[in-house]
Every structure is written in C-alpha cells, then in structure tokens.
Amino acid sequence: MRKPTHKTKILQEGLRVVHERGYSASSVRDIIQAAGVPQGSFTNHFATKEAFGLEILELFYEPIQKLMAETLLNDALPPLKRLRMWAETGVNSLNQNNQWNGCLLGNFGAEANAEIDTIQARLAEIFSEQQRNIAYCLRAAVKARELPAKTKCGDLAVFIHASFEGSLLLAKAQRSLVPTERFKKVLFSTLLSPSA
C-alpha cells in the first residue's frame, strides 16, 4: 500500500489551520487549500470533517504524550524537577513564534457544539490522562519528601491542569506571555515550594 502523502499533508496543514482559526471557522476548502491538494483528497481520506478533527486531535496529542513520558512519568528524575520541565516545555512549545493560539485541546473543549460529540468524548479521556499523570508525579514528590505528606495529590493535579489550560487560554485572548509566565512563576514559588 502506497503511503498516502496527501493525507499526511492534510493532517499537518489542517492541524495548523484549525489551531490558528478554530475548528468551526476552518472550512474543508481552507484546509485542502493550505495543504495544496485537491478537494477530492479530503473526502477520500476522511469520511467526515469530524473524523478529520479526531485525527488532528491525536496528532496534536502525540508530542504531549511523549513529553509527559519523559517528564511527569520519568522516575529517573526528581519529581518536582520533572513537573517543572513539563510545565515549562509545554507552555513554551505552545507559545513560540509569537503565536498565541492556545492549546488545541482547550480550544476544542471550548467549542461546545454537540455535533462534534465524539471529539468531546476523546478530549475528556485525554484530559483525564493528563490529570492522572500530574497526580502520579505529585505522589512521587510526596514520597521523595519534596512535598508535604498531607498534600492532596488528586485535587492538586486537577487544579494545576486547570491553571495550565487557563493560562494558555488567557495568553491567547490577551495576546501576551504574561498569563503563562505568571502561571509558571506562581506554580513553583507558592503551590509547589518545598515548604508548601
């Protein structure tokens, strides 16, 4: 079977377009035009636009999973250092090139739209997985006595996740690095300081 190079192009450029302009606001024609392929290629490789959305969601999530494996779940490193690496690398990779498109996961989550229900369902899974991984790292920090024993790791993990996504959302809306910078700063100076 030949490698479908057009499908790859549609996914790569389509991910970029949707990330920049939003899912509903990106038409199929916008996407195939950005990819430089004829219109038929879209129908050919994706049954519906929603199926395409699911695939770019996975494409976007892949490097995030990789990052989490290398940081949050990497027991070879000190837990709080892992958390810091995760937060900084995650924020920086989404805020580079003076673009403030936020996190595609958060953007998808905000576009309610009952017609993209399968995307919402997958998104909920992804969010849960991220929260589990943060909680895993926090528990490791408690075990390593980097955080107090009374720390409610499950609660704190969801809180950190919300702060992370929220700061990216504000950075996008306010077109500024300030929200994400202050997220990193407060996270480690207050919430995760060894004395907390």
Add this chain to the structure above:
Amino acid sequence: MRKPTHKTKILQEGLRVVHERGYSASSVRDIIQAAGVPQGSFTNHFATKEAFGLEILELFYEPIQKLMAETLLNDALPPLKRLRMWAETGVNSLNQNNQWNGCLLGNFGAEANAEIDTIQARLAEIFSEQQRNIAYCLRAAVKARELPAKTKCGDLAVFIHASFEGSLLLAKAQRSLVPTERFKKVLFSTLLSPSA
C-alpha cells in the same frame, strides 16, 4: 421610540444559544428561531453578527461586574471572605442546571477567528479588568494581614484568574463538577490559606 422587545429577545435567547453551542456554530437563523422572531429583526437591530456578539458579551459581563463590585471590591467585608464569595458564586452561577457550558468569556477567547477581532479586543479588556479586581482584593488581604506581606498580588491575581477560567473549561469538557470543585478547594486550602 418604542422599546424594541424583539431585540431584547434576540439578545437573551441568542446569549443562551451561543453559550450552549458556541459562536461560530450558532447561525443567525438558529438565534432568531430560538428568540421566536422573524429573520428581518436580526438585520434590523444588528449591523452584523459580530455586532450582535459584542452585545451579548456585554450582556453576559454585566452580572459578573455586579458580582465583582459586591465581593472583590466591597471593602466592607474581610478580603479573603470576599474572594471566596466571588469564586463560589461565580463558579456556581455557571455550573447550575446540570449544564456545563463553561464561561462565555473563556469560550469566546478560545474561538480564535480573526474575523471576530473586535470581540477579542473587548475580551482582553474584560480579562484585564477582572485581574485588576482580583489583585485589588488580594492587596486588601495583605493589608488586613490575611495574607503574608511578601505576596505578589499581581502575579497571583492572574494565576487565580487562569485557574478559574481553566477549571470552568475542564468542567465543560469533562462534563463534571470535579474541576471547579477542586479549584475552590485547592484555592482556599493551599493558595490562600492564612499560612501561605
């Protein structure tokens, strides 16, 4: 000039529809149908859909401003108590009736869409105002010795704002009260505990 009752209906029902389904995903016909008015009324009262979007943004923001005036800015009450009232009332009012539509402000912010640039600009102003009000309350808390003197109120205010919006976003995506509940819990048990 007769009171334009149809305009009011369009704004009220349109706000609901856009909050539920998102701005791009809500067509003008969806909106006027929900309002039970003929199509011409929309063109009549709103030059463009974007102008309508700006008006429902203000409509949505009104009670939020009122809440902030009664809590964050209300010097008659103890600062941390004000902050708690603000957070709890704000979260509860958006999560009622088993609906998880998130915060309209955050939803708008996530819908990038260069075509709604005036909405994005107004949104940035609103976010800044919210952050200023949170910071004001935090400084009052420091003055009242409810928070340590070294507290970086400006930084913390943006962080809290991000956590607030982020938790509403996660609650919507995961269709669960957990994110907002944990936001409130961690906010006051860790971040704003008198010993922090």
Add this chain to the structure above:
DNA sequence: GGAATCAATACGGGTGTACATATTTTACCG
C-alpha cells in the same frame, strides 16, 4: 408625519459531502 420597529423574501457565495473516473501501488498466481 417621521422615525423606529416589524416582517417577508431574495441574493450571492460558502458549506460539508457525494460521485465518477483516472492513476498508481500492492498482492496474488502462473
């Protein structure tokens, strides 16, 4: 009477998707 609101319909263009056909690659069989 004049201005604002109400109301119905129309317009040009964009939407997601379907379809028919051509081209290329893979798989199987002698």
Add this chain to the structure above:
DNA sequence: CGGTAAAATATGTACACCCGTATTGATTCC
C-alpha cells in the same frame, strides 16, 4: 519472475443546503 486483478489513492466536479446580509415595504408609536 512477469502479469494481472484488486485495492487504494488522486482528482475534478456536482449537489443540496446553509450562511450572513440586503432589500423592500408594512406597521406602530411619539
């Protein structure tokens, strides 16, 4: 190996419908 059928991909166009907005005229109230 070589040849061919099946399958997958490429491509252009068409369809039915929805989009935001415009236009025109009737109605209502100050």
